Amino acid sequence: MSHQNKKHDWTLVAHDGHDERHYGAVTMPIYQNSLFTFPSHDAFEAATDRFFDHYVYTRGNNPTVRHLEERLAALEGGEAARCFGSGMAAITAAIMSAVKSGDHVVCVDQVYGVTKRFLEQYLSGFGVESTFVDGTSLAALEEAIRPNTKLLYMESPTSMRFELQDLREWVAIAKRIGAKTIIDNTWATPCYQKPLLLGVDLSVHSISKYIGGHSDIVGGVVIGSKNELKAINGNEFTLFGGIMSPQNASLVLRGLRTLPLRMQQLQEHGLEVARFLQRQTFVAAVHHPGLDAHPQHELGKTQMSGGGSLFSIELKLPVEQVRVWADKLDYFRIGVSWGGYESLIIATRQSDEQKRNGTVLVRMYVGLEDPVELIGDMRRSFAAAGVETMV
Numbered sequence: 001m002s003h004q005n006k007k008h009d010w011t012l013v014a015h016d017g018h019d020e021r022h023y024g025a026v027t028m029p030i031y032q033n034s035l036f037t038f039p040s041h042d043a044f045e046a047a048t049d050r051f052f053d054h055y056v057y058t059r060g061n062n063p064t065v066r067h068l069e070e071r072l073a074a075l076e077g078g079e080a081a082r083c084f085g086s087g088m089a090a091i092t093a094a095i096m097s098a099v100k101s102g103d104h105v106v107c108v109d110q111v112y113g114v115t116k117r118f119l120e121q122y123l124s125g126f127g128v129e130s131t132f133v134d135g136t137s138l139a140a141l142e143e144a145i146r147p148n149t150k151l152l153y154m155e156s157p158t159s160m161r162f163e164l165q166d167l168r169e170w171v172a173i174a175k176r177i178g179a180k181t182i183i184d185n186t187w188a189t190p191c192y193q194k195p196l197l198l199g200v201d202l203s204v205h206s207i208s209k210y211i212g213g214h215s216d217i218v219g220g221v222v223i224g225s226k227n228e229l230k231a232i233n234g235n236e237f238t239l240f241g242g243i244m245s246p247q248n249a250s251l252v253l254r255g256l257r258t259l260p261l262r263m264q265q266l267q268e269h270g271l272e273v274a275r276f277l278q279r280q281t282f283v284a285a286v287h288h289p290g291l292d293a294h295p296q297h298e299l300g301k302t303q304m305s306g307g308g309s310l311f312s313i314e315l316k317l318p319v320e321q322v323r324v325w326a327d328k329l330d331y332f333r334i335g336v337s338w339g340g341y342e343s344l345i346i347a348t349r350q351s352d353e354q355k356r357n358g359t360v361l362v363r364m365y366v367g368l369e370d371p372v373e374l375i376g377d378m379r380r381s382f383a384a385a386g387v388e389t390m391v
């Protein structure tokens with residue numbers, strides 16, 4: 001929509017630099033080795049003295065993983081990146097790099113549940129307090145700030161309600177108070193949101209979702225400046241050792257080739273299905289930032305150039321009926337995670353607020369199947385559950 005040349009991303013993933021070590025191979029080989037050897041002790045010492053500039057040991061640098069890190073950094077508009085064994089390994093490393101005992105974190109309240117648990121229940125035990133705020137309210141953010149606030153943690157859009165934070169405003173406030181900013185950018189992907197270009201310090205992704213894109217790996221990445229990543233290398237990366245394996249990096253490299261292509265198609269399918277649901281009288285809300293009806297649709301256009309196909313809906317139906325509907329779907333499988341080729345649905349417990357409102361919140365992930373068939377699948381199962389749909 002605004003500031004980005006999308007085709008540039010297409011070239012970045014399609015074109016790889018190659019060197020003569022790989023005989024002109026068009027894909028990066030898998031360096032399936034734990035250690036690297038040296039012709040002399042002089043060379044060995046020169047390498048170990050500057051461990052992260054050389055290939056010494058795979059819990060450090062591995063050429064296959066390094067190649068992926070360079071590609072992800074370029075795509076996101078960052079100087080450097082580090083891959084991890086999961087999104088949570090990347091997220092916890094990034095957070096730990098920004099705080100110490102006695103510090104305070106302000107985090108968006110609709111953040112990914114496991115991240116919230118890490119801040120609220122785990123880090124609190126090490127003397128780091130967190131306050132969770134409504135991410136749509138800058139007043140709430142200002143109010144939560146304390147003299148010892150050292151980190152503002154964002155996730156835009158958020159995991160279940162797809163609310164946005166105003167990234168430029170959060171960055172401006174962080175700079176004013178001398179705090180760092182981290183964003184979980186998993187939903188928009190490096191193709192559709194480049195937070196580092198808006199001044200965010202670190203961007204983190206669960207690679208297990210869109211970047212991997214084939215439901216066959218779990219991984220994570222932290223992207224930022226050379227200095228930030230150097231500090232993470234020396235501490236959280238080395239000390240916790242949560243690396244991505246070369247085999248997994250190779251699968252991610254393969255998936256990355258089609259990331260812009262997949263995102264373009266997924267975005268289209270997601271919006272088509274979301275718009276069908278929006279037309280139904282028994283759907284109280286569709287939470288998708290790409291829809292005009294989303295309260296922050298205009299803000300989204302100023303900081304994202306597109307979006308994903310994961311969204312949620314609120315159904316004004318009894319929870320039992322929603323379950324019958326969801327269980328009868330053929331194409332939408334019941335399961336966690338998202339970002340692959342297959343459509344998914346989760347329609348579980350109601351919160352107290354939903355019970356009061358008489359609604360059920362359902363998370364939908366629209367995959368690469370034909371959206372007309374996906375909509376047909378929904379109509380069929382709604383009818384089977386006794387719910388009449390409109391065009």
Ligand SMILES: *Cc1c(COP(=O)(O)O)cnc(C)c1O
Nearest residue numbers: 086087088112184186206208219
């Ligand atoms: C899945 C997910 C994570 C966690 O990533 P893992 O790879 O499962 O550890 C973090 N943030 C968001 C938004 C996610 O969807």
